[in-house]
Amino acid sequence: MTTRVLDVPAVQRGPLAVRTRLRAGLEEALLPPVVALLVALVIGDLLILAVGQPPGAVYRLLLQGTWGNAYGLGQVLFKATTLAFTGLAVAVGLRAGLFNIGAESQLAAGGFVVALLGLVLPAGTPALLAIPLGLAAAAVGGAAVGVVPGVLKARAGAHEVIVTIMLNFIVLALLNWIVAAHLHVPETLHTPEVHAGAIPRLADLFTVFHGSAANLSLLLTPVAAAGVWWFLFRTRRGYELRAVGLQPDAAEYGGVSVGGVWTRAFALSGALAGLGGVNFVLGYKHYYEDGFASGAGFMGIAVALVGRNHPVGILVAALLFATLSQGGLAIHAVVPKQMVEVLQAVVILAVVVSVPEVRRLLRRSRRTEAA
């Protein structure tokens, strides 16, 4: 094997530099998204005014319906859990320079495989065995779909955007057929309930959450985010992945197998999206339902963009988008709930446009300070 030049470079650290760098880093991490949110808020105001409502009251309603009561909060956490997984999935792809438009079908496949496992396991399988098996099944299901575009790109040079778009159609149609033709409970489009592996809902532990879909699988999101962070920034494989994302030719020259990284990145991305299926299948309904993943995969792209492809940013972005989506239901009586979809898009645009801009201004002002 050739020598690797791509080992993690030693960062020069001086006691004096640390504090300024820390401050600069914090400013750069926090200020741009805050500015972007303010911009989005102003545009949201204008939209609400356009339909003739007072913005303050609408925002208050939105907050009350989400963070203002336990049920709303539970719904937000439930939605955020799925979005965090699809967001992480898209981000791992983007870090490797790959556009994964297929989180939608990877999520559905993960949910389907975990439901299958739950149907195969005998009733009374201890949770300590059934739940880890379920997680593995979901990851395998997602990865099985995810690895296809990776292999096709590495081996045949097929563009991953087309392959993932096409796979969405194919996989969702296939799952629809399996459920509709072989596995459904009569009169529905969902499978029977799983025999084992159900994850307790928050409502089972705290009665205030009664009726909300939130469940303990939300505890998986910080674990997954931390795992992704560790992998990306503290392991050789993660370093290779980011190197390929930044400059594939240079990475190849440094001894990295670019095709191998593409394949692994897509498998990991698919596995993360697939894990998101646990939230719905084991945590909420206890069965696979056709169309449960609808929209969550595409929203994952937005979550990754707004979260700047960083695990921590993605958790925050997932909460933000879940709040907006749940909030749409809360304000439906006053303004059309599609308002919130527009608002979500405005958030994306504001972040995409203003973050690099604010960052540039920050750097410029710092340079003039130093001069």
Added chain:
Amino acid sequence: MSVLDTVLALVLQTLRIAVPYLFAAAGGVLAERAGVISLTLEGFMLGGAFGAVVGEFYLGGAWIGVGVGIAFGLALAAIHLLIVGVTRFFLRLAFGSSSNSPRIAAFGETGGLLGSLASPLLWLGLVTIPVAAWLLYRTPFGLRVRAAGEHPDAAASVGVSVPRVRYAAVLISGALASLGGVYLAFEQHQFSDQMTAGRGFIAVAAVIFGRWNPLLAGGACLLFAAAETLEIQLQATTAVPSQFIGMIPYILTIVALAGVVGRSVAPAALGKIPD
């Protein structure tokens, strides 16, 4: 019905399905050759379809509908997530329902086998592809577009304003994709929520499939449309589950992409912003 009639009917159906793809793909090629990723085609189309219906319903006249459609597609030319929400939002305001508009006349109803040939947009769609190819390969503007997409720094060094070229390319792509949406709305004589149903993505696929060349991308559009026609025909006649028949165009695409087309080389500066 004679064999000739059947063949003619299939060809016409293919063309009708192909027109929105042709418009959107022509636009997609232009934007991507200028270096701008065009996952927004879906949004442009949806905006165009919506504007066309609103324009014709409130202002009367199919051509006014076309104009408003393009204007709407352009005005909202942001990202497709935005447009999906926006059209629904305005659908509420414009027609008091968030899923359907009332019926519009479009270019009128002409019955018969050849009736669909009466739509001027169908012809415009067919012409768009060669025009896009001419624009891209035979005009100074096209040269600038390609330079902006391949090597923006080099383009800038000889005095081409890369941002301006990119804006222009995106605007043209928006106008073209909107026309695809307009055609779609006129075909169905109404606007319905999310009526583009992934067609913009198929157009993106056609662009990449056609290796960012307008003529090849146009060919890919016709291929997709033919596969869809086949799908519709098979659905009516065979016992194979419809889900499997529905997969045909997508599986064909992947197989073709992996086996036949080989490596697709994107414009070098696609999605990159020069300093």
